[in-house]
Amino acid sequence: MNTLGNFINGAQTPSNSGRFSPVYNPATGQQTLQVSLSSADETREAIAIADKAFAQWSKVTPVRRARILFRFKTLLEQHFDELAEAISLEHGKVLSDAKGELTRGLEVVEFACGIPHLLKGEYSLNVGTHVDSYSLMQPLGVCAGISPFNFPVMVPMWMFPIALACGNTFVMKPSEKDPSVIMKVAELLTAAGLPDGVFNIVNGDKQAVDVLLTDDRVQAVSFVGSTPIAEYIYTTGSMHGKRVQALGGAKNHMLVMPDADTDQVVSALMGAAYGSAGERCMAISVAVCVGDEAADQLISQIKQEISTMLVGPGTGLKQEPHMGPLISKVHAEKVKHYIDSGVKDGADLLVDGRDFKVAGHEQGYFVGPTLFDNVKPGMRIYNEEIFGPVLSVVRVNSFQEAVDLINAHEFGNGTSIFTANGESARQFSEQIQVGMVGINIPIPVPMAFHSFGGWKRSIFGPLNMHGNDGVRFFTRMKTVTARWPKNDITNHSFSMPTMK
Numbered sequence: 470m471n472t473l474g475n476f477i478n479g480a481q482t483p484s485n486s487g488r489f490s491p492v493y494n495p496a497t498g499q500q501t502l503q504v505s506l507s508s509a510d511e512t513r514e515a516i517a518i519a520d521k522a523f524a525q526w527s528k529v530t531p532v533r534r535a536r537i538l539f540r541f542k543t544l545l546e547q548h549f550d551e552l553a554e555a556i557s558l559e560h561g562k563v564l565s566d567a568k569g570e571l572t573r574g575l576e577v578v579e580f581a582c583g584i585p586h587l588l589k590g591e592y593s594l595n596v597g598t599h600v601d602s603y604s605l606m607q608p609l610g611v612c613a614g615i616s617p618f619n620f621p622v623m624v625p626m627w628m629f630p631i632a633l634a635c636g637n638t639f640v641m642k643p644s645e646k647d648p649s650v651i652m653k654v655a656e657l658l659t660a661a662g663l664p665d666g667v668f669n670i671v672n673g674d675k676q677a678v679d680v681l682l683t684d685d686r687v688q689a690v691s692f693v694g695s696t697p698i699a700e701y702i703y704t705t706g707s708m709h710g711k712r713v714q715a716l717g718g719a720k721n722h723m724l725v726m727p728d729a730d731t732d733q734v735v736s737a738l739m740g741a742a743y744g745s746a747g748e749r750c751m752a753i754s755v756a757v758c759v760g761d762e763a764a765d766q767l768i769s770q771i772k773q774e775i776s777t778m779l780v781g782p783g784t785g786l787k788q789e790p791h792m793g794p795l796i797s798k799v800h801a802e803k804v805k806h807y808i809d810s811g812v813k814d815g816a817d818l819l820v821d822g823r824d825f826k827v828a829g830h831e832q833g834y835f836v837g838p839t840l841f842d843n844v845k846p847g848m849r850i851y852n853e854e855i856f857g858p859v860l861s862v863v864r865v866n867s868f869q870e871a872v873d874l875i876n877a878h879e880f881g882n883g884t885s886i887f888t889a890n891g892e893s894a895r896q897f898s899e900q901i902q903v904g905m906v907g908i909n910i911p912i913p914v915p916m917a918f919h920s921f922g923g924w925k926r927s928i929f930g931p932l933n934m935h936g937n938d939g940v941r942f943f944t945r946m947k948t949v950t951a952r953w954p955k956n957d958i959t960n961h962s963f964s965m966p967t968m969k
């Protein structure tokens with residue numbers, strides 16, 4: 470059995486922890502390798518190496534840092550197909566979806582190549598007589614990233630390209646469920662000319678994470694994952710004096726107005742609810758329909774579309790399936806239990822994915838596309854994030870009822886409205902308490918030069934991922950006020966300095 474270790478000082482390095490976690494091909498249920506779960510000491514060693522590398526890397530000029538990232542971008546493009554296939558095999562998402570993930574990650578690298586432009590700071594001439602004031606945006610030091618299983622490459626790439634472009638060094642802790650592809654990406658960083666020790670990967674679990682959250686040498690922690698862990702990361706990291714951005718879970722609603730084009734809505738919902746088997750933090754898991762007529766029409770078309778869906782392994786079939794398996798057996802069981810609870814709580818189960826089997830892949834972690842009608846707040850399938858191919862329809866009578874419903878939910882990551890009416894769209898984007906809003910767009914993931922982040926319990930910390938927020942997160946501002954006096958300053962002043 471192959472064992473995946475760490476990536477330290479520019480090369481793959483075995484771990485001696487003696488603890489492992491199995492990694493599977495979710496389409497077959499076969500174990501493909503085991504990943505080492507690093508010890509606290511190994512994590513401290515990785516931090517020490519990143520700390521040492523910071524002294525040099527922070528002095529490399531921003532343009533030289535950007536050039537290395539530019540070569541990294543070219544290498545990613547050259548290895549695009551093999552990386553996408555590796556993501557698909559280990560995560561389970563279909564190949565075209567894996568390519569989409571890689572493309573969105575690459576876009577952050579492209580953004581990071583232009584970061585020198587955003588490190589210029591501010592300058593004010595003559596804030597006083599012969600006094601100028603300017604700000605420096607300086608790197609923090611060692612930064613850490615902790616990422617979830619559902620985007621094994623894109624989410625780490627939300628973090629480290631920006632951190633590195635700003636002059637920081639990095640220790641990444643990927644998900645233990647699909648850790649291989651980011652190790653290949655790390656090798657491309659070395660091939661691009663990144664000095665050893667600037668980017669390191671520590672594979673592991675809570676033991677490694679807790680060191681990253683408490684070690685004094687780590688200055689900032691960037692986290693993406695479920696809400697309970699995001700909250701833990703935020704409170705523990707902040708308590709230890711670190712800057713923390715921690716993005717959590719989601720329950721994204723799509724508001725369907727009676728004037729929306731039903732064909733467009735159905736097409737958007739199918740991809741947003743069932744794409745990647747619902748394992749996206751921006752998946753739509755609730756369709757809120759205004760009026761019974763719109764709901765009945767929508768449901769009848771969705772049922773028809775589900776009956777034609779192809780579900781299977783992410784790669785290897787002549788015709789690509791629409792969705793693949795879930796990440797693990799445990800997760801597939803959890804999703805099925807949610808479906809049980811929906812039935813128990815009184816929702817109408819219209820399409821049941823619990824006994825779904827894929828011929829030739831009977832041991833794979835598949836759950837079929839599932840559809841509930843008449844879902845209500847208070848039911849577990851409404852309140853909680855399922856993270857599977859389960860779409861709930863909630864019926865309401867008015868636009869305002871829909872807005873109030875969405876605003877009352879504990880999560881506020883993404884949402885969308887489908888309507889032909891500009892005023893409804895405008896009202897929605899103004900009133901809704903959610904961080905990312907789509908208007909006739911089902912999955913409104915901001916581009917790399919904007920920032921990604923939700924509201925409410927979908928995020929802890931003030932700064933979002935990438936875009937300007939990303940640069941602010943990975944730099945610290947210093948403001949210099951300077952006087953070059955012509956004459957000696959001789960009068961002492963004991964009062965607060967002000968402009969005369």
Ligand code: NAD
Pocket residue numbers: 615616617618619620624642643644645673674675678679693694695696698699716717718719749750854856882923927
């Ligand atoms: P998770 O919270 O279980 O794990 C995320 C990371 O935290 C992993 O690296 C894991 O090893 C680590 N971890 C897990 N338990 C820990 C503990 N007790 N102490 C310290 N570290 C721990 O999340 P997941 O199941 O890998 O990913 C799915 C979740 O991520 C979903 O809730 C999804 O909504 C969320 N997500 C959110 C966004 C976003 O942008 N808001 C994006 C992607 C995924």
